[in-house]
Amino acid sequence: MSTDYQQAREALGGRLRELRLSAPGGPLTGTQLAVQFGWNKSKVSRLENGRQTPTPNDLHCWAAATGQAEAYDELLARLRGFESHIRSWRRQLASGHKAVQDAHLTAHTDASLFRGWESSMIFGILQTPDYARSIFTRYAELQRSPRDTEEAVRSRMRRQEALYDSTKRFHLILWEAALHALVCPPATLAAQLDRLAGTIGLDTVELGIIPLSASLKIPPSTAFWLYDDRQVIVENWHAELWIDDTASVETYLRTWRTLRESAVYGADAHNVINRARRSITGSR
Missing domain, CATH: 1.10.260.40 (lambda repressor-like DNA-binding domains)
Known part of the structure; x- marks a missing residue:
């Protein structure tokens, strides 16, 4: 704390x-x-x-x-x-996941430049409905919160409309481990990876992936979002941290830029996704 x-x-x-x-x-x-x-x-x-x-x-x-x-x-x-600044999951999820998704939808509306880092799952804004459904179900079980899965999925899908807004830009970095995490059925993950590969061609999205074999300057750790480089949202097991003091925002921006140095883009990112996709097919 x-x-x-x-x-x-x-x-x-x-x-x-x-x-x-x-x-x-x-x-x-x-x-x-x-x-x-x-x-x-x-x-x-x-x-x-x-x-x-x-x-x-x-x-x-x-x-x-x-x-x-x-x-x-x-x-x-x-x-x-x-x-x-510190929004506990216990309080946020008292009525389910939809309210949390709606809060992020509002934050997305007010910002135009997004930088994100995720090490363990696919970014919410890039998720398929089935993948999102699995994530919400798992977290509802963990947090013992009310089940409003379908409402939460619909809210998350509405957030994705921002991907097609020409005034917004998303600079996102994923660790390759997130492409292999079976937090959903294999078929759902396979479809999710197909969806992920399709976002690489969007002019509003810059998607980088850090291969498991990449040399890292810092350990891949907690997921976070930077909104217009003025606010950071960090997810922990017990809470979300909404941080807006300049020094902390600068620390997360330096962290994001340092992680970016290890990421691959374009065709190389496609190759990493395809490798993960093949591993799912081979495991069935």
Whole structure:
């Protein structure tokens, strides 16, 4: 968890403690507050010490219990402030994957230059419906989130309309390992690779692939997207990080450029895709 994020969470916890101790009817103990809402008594301590992120409902309860309902808007603004940078999957996927896809659709609408790096699966914007369906199903199982697979697939397919927008450019780099990852049935992966090969001729897409045999200056690691070189979206197992401070964006841009030095393009990229395609056919 980032230091800035943790500091913001601790600051919010300090404000909660301040409200508890300054209640108009007299200071409340943590136990008294917990009993009112049927919380585990340790929850109050975790919230006040920045060891747990409150929900909006937690904040509403807290403001009401301390007799300071007017503080709710302030508390919610603080929460939204740091959550806008670290968006946990637990919260984002509370109603399924479609909402997350719609958020990315909005981000795509507002940007014109995209740089992406992916090491483990095909970029969402290049996925076939069947491949996307497999990905959403696997992640719903992992995150134990509601199944809205078909709605999420439709939203992801709408994002792909941007590939045919002449005002946008996509500079994408894949590690070859992503072409072999059987996160879906072999036939689905084969069709996905055919689709991937077809994107190489698009004038809006520059697709590079880093062969497994390539010499690397840095290890291939976490996937990320750069939007107009001003914002980065990074995916981890627990959350998405939406980063917009200049120093961090510059770090990811340098990372992308360093990875690009090992990528192949055009006919050479086709050859890597065809090699992966043949390996699927031979494995059946």
